[in-house]
Amino acid sequence: MTILSANARKKMHLISGGALGSFVLLRFFNHSLGLISIGAMEAGRRVFTLIWQSVPGTVLLYGALLLHFLMALDSLYRRQTLRMPVGEALKIIFGLSLPFLLIPHVVAARVEPLLTGVAADYPQILRALWSTSAGTTRQTIALLFVWSHACLGAWFWMRGRDWFPRYEFLLYTVALLVPIFALLGFVNGARSLGRDYAEHGGYGDRAYVSEMRPRVDPALAENIRLAFYAGFAGLIGGTLAVRALPARGRIRVRYPDGRVAAVSRGFSVLEASRAAGIPHVSICGGRGRCSTCRVRVIEGLDGQPAPETAERATLTRIGAPDNVRLACQFRPTQNVTVVPILDTDSLGIKTQLARQNGGGRERRVAVLFCDLRDFTRIAEHKLPYDTVFLLNRYFAVIGEAVESSGGVIDKFIGDGALAIFGLKTPLPDACRQALAATVRLSAGIRTLNQTFEGELEQPLRLAIGLHAGPAIVGEMGYGQATSLTAVGDTINTASRLEGLAKEHDAELAVSVELVERAGLSLEGYRRMDIGLRGRKATLETWIVEDAARLSEVMPAQD
Structure with a gap:
């Protein structure tokens, strides 16, 4: 039984x-x-403190920190296997290591001021932070780990x-800069401490640091740090121990080739596949946002x-x-036999995963379908080379x-072609691009x-047929014939x-929806309602x- 649903x-x-x-x-911006200067850092710190050290800010920050850590432990507990894609593994490693890297900083910056009543500037x-080279290195590593974990989570x-x-x-540029x-500001701020910094050596003087403000008993501070270390280590260790307990029950997931994965009750079929080393497609990483991992339960x-x-x-x-379930969401409570519907080899998924759009995305696109009329009759009277x-x-x-x-050619089909607009632009722009391509095509x-x-x-x-709407865009095909293409009702409608x-x-049939999204009017042309197969x-x-x-009703093109 679970108290909260997976979605919650x-x-x-x-x-x-x-x-x-x-x-x-905000901390990195600070x-x-x-x-700029130490003064700018201090001014930023006051604003930062006003927000995050207020009662609502403190509740939000530490509540989010505790909840996020507990959710991470819950995710770790629910994993049947530690086999996972590199990106997921790095996110977990970064996340679980953060408390141990940040504890010294938290104790110095938040706990000691609470005990002494004096806030550090x-x-x-x-x-x-610059009192020892170890402290500087730890702070730098913590900064990079925090940001890497945040970026990986945002990317997923x-x-x-x-x-x-x-x-x-x-987004990649922001993630890099x-x-x-933040590191350059950290270093420049420390070096700009001026005479004090220079007089006290490359990393300062710990005795000098201790004179700057009242300090708690070093033994007490060390005990607090050790208590934090032990607490977080205990939570992680306890989670790993509980997930390994046999009392949770075991079930068997059988596959069509005779392989069997024995897993604890409560874990998903996808996790069972990973535990047994069985290739199983999951483009979205097991988050239920796609259907590539689906299985047929036989x-x-x-x-x-x-x-x-x-x-x-x-x-x-x-x-x-x-009888079809998503393997990443289906958590059997008894033995089950499944057949993965998408096979990793026959669909060339291994190659597709290396490509940016290989997994497929739903996008709103404009589609152009064109064909030559009576070309077969024309070709009958020509030599093959001339044709x-x-x-x-x-x-x-x-x-x-x-x-x-601004569009891309999807494919050529005989003497016809399919083109897609909107892979990198909003839908209104894609509709205008499709109409502009139609004008150029007619003139050509x-x-x-x-x-x-x-x-x-x-x-x-x-x-020519033009229509706009949602389509699935991704790498499809087999072997060398794999290419970026689009499928869906929008493509079928453009063909119709x-x-x-x-x-x-006529030379063109275009849906009213595409014309309206392009912000144009075709009043004066023939308008009709057509029925489409499968649509009421x-x-x-x-x-x-x-x-x-x-071209008479379209804006001038650059």
Whole structure:
């Protein structure tokens, strides 16, 4: 039995981590003021203290710290195996080591002032930290560990968001510069202590430090530090001991190749796979944010825990049958036999994991589908070489039109093409880019017809479909044929619109939704409602005979 649901635990971990991250970011900013002067650091410290040493700030900070640590221990307790991706392992190592690195600083900066009634200012803090080379090294390592843990936690939370690619470079830059400025401010502030620093040697003088303000009995301070060390070590050790107790019960998870993972009751199928060394796809890292780890339960489903809210939402979204569960969320209470639905080898997942978008993300994109009308009849009267040459010129027109407008070619299909807009831009911009590509494509086909006027019995004619909406974008395929592509209802709808353009002898059929998101109006063109297979509602569509005329209603392009 668990008191809190998995979703509630995740939210608590996230909220407490966000509060601690805010504290760390402000503290690092305070350190970086050392690049200006000691006075700037001290002024920043007063504001910082006003916020975080107030009663609400203190409750928030230490409550978040305790909650975050307890959630980390809970996560450690629930792990069946310590086999995990490197990123997750580093986050855990950094997180569990932080208390031991920060205890000396916390005792000197918070506990001693409470006992003496005298708060330390920044010069005193810097002299204390620089009193020994060991103290300086420990403070530097603690700073780097704190920031690394915060960045890894933020990355695990942000990487699956559809807005992350747009701000990825900016976020990585901030993640790199923040600790650099904090360390430079820390060093510059210590070196700018001036005559006192110079007179007392490279790292100061511990006797001198002790004269700066009333100090508690060194033995008492050491006992306090040891008590903290013992407390945190006991919590971690106790967690590891409890998770190893056999009283929790054992179950067996069987796989189709005959392998069996024996795990403690209460742990997930994904953890069972990792414990047994069985490859198991999990793009989101076991957080229930994707469905790549899903398994089909072929024996032992009766009597198992029902899916919680997050798992149920994902399974409903993909239309999974009742015997399909997410391996990262499914925690069997009795023996079970499962079949992983996505195989790591047959889908080339090992290669995909190394790529930025390999795991797949849901994005809101604009999609362009185009095709040549009656090209088969044209090709019948041409030599194979001439046909290939003409197609390559046509594909070049498509590529130039799409790429110059800000999109990417997904694939060429016979004499058709699929292009995607919005992988790096917001949806309104993507819709305008798709319309701009359509105008360029229409003009390019006219130029191509003029070039081959004497060789074509009839001019090349395009049919284009445009639509916007959500799609799954990721690396798909097999072996060398793996590439970045998109799938989903939005792609199917764009393809249907391209067919609609052919039916009405027009060059373009574009959904009203895409036009409205682009901030344009096509009043004066033919508008109709079409029915789509699998949809009850109709799709409002504009029919445009000459796509090049859209340039009249579009803003000028840079």
